[in-house]
Amino acid sequence: MLLLLAMTRPPESRIFVSIMKTTNTDIIIIGAGPTGLSLACQFIRHGIDFVVVEKNDTVTRFSKAIGVQARTLEIYDQIELAQPAIERGTIASRVRLIEGGEVRGEMNLGNFGKDLSEYPYMLMLEQSKNEELLYNFVRSKGHDVRWNTELESFSQDATGVTAQIKTPSGESETIRGKFLVGCDGASSPVRHGLGLTFGGSTFERLFYVADARVDWDMPHDALHVCLAKEVFVAFFPMPGENRYRVIGTFPESKNEEEGEVVYEEIEREVKEQAKLKLEMSDVRWFSLYKVHSRRVNKFSEGRCFLAGDSAHIHSPAGAQGMNTGIGDAYNLAWKLALVVKGIAGQELLDTYNEERLANAQRLLESTDRMFELAAGSHWLMSFIRTTIFPPVAGFVASLESVSKRIFPLISQIGINYRNATLSQHTDDEPEHVKAGDRLPYFLVDGQSIFDRLKEPKFQLLLFSQGNGDDFCEDFLSSYGHLADCHVVPLTEKLRELFETEDEFCVFLRPDNQIAFISSEMSPGLVGQYLQSRNIS
Numbered sequence: 001m002l003l004l005l006a007m008t009r010p011p012e013s014r015i016f017v018s019i020m021k022t023t024n025t026d027i028i029i030i031g032a033g034p035t036g037l038s039l040a041c042q043f044i045r046h047g048i049d050f051v052v053v054e055k056n057d058t059v060t061r062f063s064k065a066i067g068v069q070a071r072t073l074e075i076y077d078q079i080e081l082a083q084p085a086i087e088r089g090t091i092a093s094r095v096r097l098i099e100g101g102e103v104r105g106e107m108n109l110g111n112f113g114k115d116l117s118e119y120p121y122m123l124m125l126e127q128s129k130n131e132e133l134l135y136n137f138v139r140s141k142g143h144d145v146r147w148n149t150e151l152e153s154f155s156q157d158a159t160g161v162t163a164q165i166k167t168p169s170g171e172s173e174t175i176r177g178k179f180l181v182g183c184d185g186a187s188s189p190v191r192h193g194l195g196l197t198f199g200g201s202t203f204e205r206l207f208y209v210a211d212a213r214v215d216w217d218m219p220h221d222a223l224h225v226c227l228a229k230e231v232f233v234a235f236f237p238m239p240g241e242n243r244y245r246v247i248g249t250f251p252e253s254k255n256e257e258e259g260e261v262v263y264e265e266i267e268r269e270v271k272e273q274a275k276l277k278l279e280m281s282d283v284r285w286f287s288l289y290k291v292h293s294r295r296v297n298k299f300s301e302g303r304c305f306l307a308g309d310s311a312h313i314h315s316p317a318g319a320q321g322m323n324t325g326i327g328d329a330y331n332l333a334w335k336l337a338l339v340v341k342g343i344a345g346q347e348l349l350d351t352y353n354e355e356r357l358a359n360a361q362r363l364l365e366s367t368d369r370m371f372e373l374a375a376g377s378h379w380l381m382s383f384i385r386t387t388i389f390p391p392v393a394g395f396v397a398s399l400e401s402v403s404k405r406i407f408p409l410i411s412q413i414g415i416n417y418r419n420a421t422l423s424q425h426t427d428d429e430p431e432h433v434k435a436g437d438r439l440p441y442f443l444v445d446g447q448s449i450f451d452r453l454k455e456p457k458f459q460l461l462l463f464s465q466g467n468g469d470d471f472c473e474d475f476l477s478s479y480g481h482l483a484d485c486h487v488v489p490l491t492e493k494l495r496e497l498f499e500t501e502d503e504f505c506v507f508l509r510p511d512n513q514i515a516f517i518s519s520e521m522s523p524g525l526v527g528q529y530l531q532s533r534n535i536s
Contacts (some may be wrong), residue, residue: 021173025051026340028154028163028177030190032145033060034127035308035325036183037134041079042333044141045456048340051175052138053165055150059135062285063126063211066236066245067092067319070117071412071438072326074512078454081133082119088133089125090237094222101275106222113407117441118448122410124223124236126211126245127322151189154180156303178340181305181332183325186292188310194301200294200313200364206250207316208266210286214244216278226274233273246270246280247316291315295360299328299353307332312360323412324363328356334456334510338535343482345534355417366409413438417513424516424529430499435516439508440497444488450512458483458515459508460526463490463498468521475523482535483507483526 027043029036032054043050068085076082093110096103113120138144148168155162161180165173182190191198214235218224220242224235233248250269266288267280295312299305308325332352338344408414417423418436425435433440439461442449453459460475460483462468472485488494495501500519507515507526518525530536 023051023173023175025049025175025177026179027051027336028161028175028180029053029183030151030163030180031183031185031308031310032056032131032135032147033183033185033308033325034065034130034134034322035329036181037131037138037145038075038326039181039183039307039329039333040138040143040145041134042329042456043337044138044143045079046333046337048333048337050143051177052143052145053149053151053163053175054145054147057148059131060128062287063128063238063245065127065130065316065319065322066124066238067323068123068125068130069319069323069411070113070119070121070407071415072323073119073123074117074413074450075326075330076133077118077450078456079137081137084133085125085130086119086123088129088239089123090239091121092124092223092237093121096218096222096224098224098226098274098276099228113411113413115441116404116407117411117413118450119411120407122319124238124245126238130322151184154190154193154304156180161303179303179305179336181307181336182310183306183308183329184310186309186313188306190304191296191306191310194304194306196301196306197297198294199297200292202290202292205291206288207291208246208248208250208269208286208288210246210263210266210280211238211284212244212246212280212286213240213242213282214246214278214280215242216276218276226276228273231269231273233270248273293364295357295364299356299360300349305332305349305352307356311356312363314364319410320363320366320412324359327359327412327415330511331356337456343535347534351421355420355422358417358420359415413441422509422513422515422533426516426518428500428504428519429517433498433514433517435514437514439506439512439514442494442497449488452486453484453508453512455484456510458510458526458530459512460485461506461508462487462503462521463494463505464488464503464521465490471521471523475526478523479526479530482530 026048027050029039029050029052032052036052040050040052068089073082073085076085091110095107095109097105109121111120150166152164152166152172160176160178163175163180165175167173182188184190220237223237226233231249231251233246236245238245248270263283263286266286270280271278293314296306299311307328311328312324314321335348335352339346339348416437418434420436423436429435462471464487468487472487475485490503498504502519503521504517504519505521506517507529509515515529
């Protein structure tokens with residue numbers, strides 16, 4: 001109206017009024033790293049509108065995180081990205097343990113998670129290529145990222161969030177969304193704007209990382225870990241001839257600050273600690289950093305949420321960081337989607353903080369322990385690391401009892417929400433598979449059960465000896481807008497897996513975590529569960 005009035009004045013007295021542009025959307029995503037892009041991909045699956053704001057000009061050019069775990073590949077598979085990721089990466093089939101310049105032990109990890117996942121290994125695929133895959137998916141679905149665009153401020157009220165952004169031209173613009181998610185890294189302006197704490201500690205040890213060509217006598221088929229009393233250095237195989245990601249620590253006696261060490265000193269340190277004849281060349285990227293172990297006091301405040309490094313940072317031990325951020329996005333997306341669509345009450349969003357905050361706490365504890373084993377300076381840890389562990393590691397890793405315990409922890413398929421609100425326990429659920437767990441991996445007619453579960457819905461699985469088609473037809477007439485129904489033949493292997501001889505059903509959340517298990521096969525049981533969580 002002001003602009004119209006100005007234009008009706010005589011030319012000599014016109015007043016030109018700048019009207020700030022406002023964009024309306026469902027979700028505002030701040031940050032286009034692996035977490036923010038994964039969140040965008042999930043919103044595309046769920047049919048939710050979004051705007052992604054990123055201050056950088058494109059996806060990262062650096063390799064950064066490198067390990068892609070089985071749970072992440074399962075998430076990728078739902079949007080047909082698992083196979084492209086595998087084709088671009090390298091499977092770490094073996095780990096060789098080197099001490100004093102000699103191979104002291106070897107672990108075969110190519111099939112470490114056999115029968116636990118369709119992806120029973122860790123994939124070496126650098127962060128830059130993960131981001132490229134995710135970004136290309138976003139673009140292929142008609143969306144994009146607002147690059148070179150920075151969040152200036154944001155505020156929230158009872159109905160939504162208003163973000164002020166600076167465009168590439170330097171102008172201000174307003175974005176209005178129902179919710180906002182900060183995927184904006186460890187220094188997170190969103191976290192600071194919400195006034196959330198980021199408590200934890202900093203390891204005083206200085207880390208280095210480099211992407212380089214390594215010419216040596218070792219084959220390019222394994223992760224090589226060189227162990228010493230005070231330090232470690234690891235060589236992760238990457239695509240390309242003799243290319244590796246090299247990660248290591250300086251001894252505690254070195255007190256250089258980050259940024260004061262030149263690459264030549266890193267190379268000297270690698271050669272000294274590995275005690276191997278090698279040459280490093282064609283260095284595409286290197287960095288130094290100190291490791292922090294921190295997490296937020298809560299993952300949300302009102303209509304604003306945090307995910308990825310903005311909510312938790314930790315030791316690189318176990319290759320958990322990027323995968324955990326993608327897991328955050330996977331957990332949050334379906335909940336926001338149901339609320340935005342009016343299918344669920346806003347209290348559903350409280351379960352994001354409940355589930356992922358507890359997971360972040362467990363993550364920090366486990367990565368701290370792994371770091372202490374790999375690089376701790378205590379004499380006992382040094383003795384175990386260099387003397388006891390290497391020769392027995394291969395035998396220990398070959399034990400099925402060990403792999404079934406360790407692989408779920410590292411691969412993130414073992415993340416569970418057993419004690420959370422959305423997990424409904426029954427008297428007849430198995431001892432080893434509980435509500436809150438990820439659905440165990442198994443085959444149906446030679447194919448992964450997860451191949452049937454790609455629709456972004458709740459899923460009801462009927463494990464039956466007979467025909468459950470009539471049951472599913474009845475179920476879908478009432479709940480088809482929310483859930484799919486599948487009849488699964490009750491084989492001997494499934495009886496063993498779920499510890500029962502009788503027919504039963506499993507109700508899954510949209511993230512394939514178990515909502516409940518029951519021998520009572522009734523559509524009304526699902527209705528009671530959904531109603532008690534204000535989902536309709």
